[in-house]
Amino acid sequence: MPDYAYPEGNAALIRSLELEVHPEGGFFKQTHMMEEKVPSPFANGQERPLATQIYYLLAASSSNPKSHRGKLHMNASTTYHTLHQGRARYTLVRPTTDGSKPEIKHVVMGADSDKGETRQLVVEGGWWKASAVPEEDLKEGKEDKTGCLISEVVVPGFSFDDHKFLTKKGLVELFGGDESAAEVQQLLPYVQED
Template identity: 30%
Template sequence: MPDLSPAATQLIRSLDLQPHPEGGYYRETYRGREHVVCQDGRTREASTAIYYMLCGSDYSAWHRIRSDELWHFHAGSPVDVHVIADGGIVTHRLGDPLRHAGAAFQAMVPAGHWFAAERVDPGDGADFALVGCTVAPAFQFSEFELADIETLAGLASGHDALLRRLAR
């Protein structure tokens, strides 16, 4: 674990968070018992939920999944969730709107869209951001695709620096 504040370390331990392949830490907290049939005929649990935490300079690298993903702010620094859409990038600021200008408690990433996220340092001393992610239909690692910079080339005109910075 990198050199983190006592609060960040306590949350990682108390929530039993583990390293995530895209960056940061996570733990699945819910997987629905009900199943749904998707438009393409696949059957999945109706929904899943996780805790997801970014610490220090961690970021969630560009990736996409085959389901909608709703992000929920819980604690710490705000998070910018960047979504490639219509040849550009839409950025959602996730955070406490009472403390973080322009932030919202929730943000949605549509199924199949490339997206990445990074912690925003508002200068308040928090070295982490704790969020929740709800995926419907349920998240499956087999449907998780991590992008490299070649995959992203040309998808968001004028955003090359951001694409490179958040790629693995």
């Protein structure tokens, strides 16, 4: 069983927080959108809310087998992540413009600082991001007590106009057209179907 506190089970979280299935995978609920609008430097000056906030849950679920994984996607704005409970592994990929291989980082959001886990994560716009409940947690844990609940704050506020998914074709192009590259094979489970 994973060695982290998980005081409220996934079914209770989905019900009490009124979470819905997220297009990226997992579940979410927008909890706040600031009324103030600002011209976004990431959207050609188009107005966006100053900030938006959501709950986001990755959860082990036999009824929704993709709910433990978030697909590779990119937001134009910066996203601030704050842990509430559980654990998730984030994969961050920064594209390059000079033809070199993209930078890849792995970060675990969790409460065990001694193991290098973090309770806060900042992902700047322009990075591809994927998340997943670690495989070892899925194997060892009870379904309803295995997952990760966070809050995300996006500044300037989130808009699907400033968001995109990475497809298999895009992933292969990102790594120089080599479909057999180890990085491509590692990231394939996280891409949006073409």
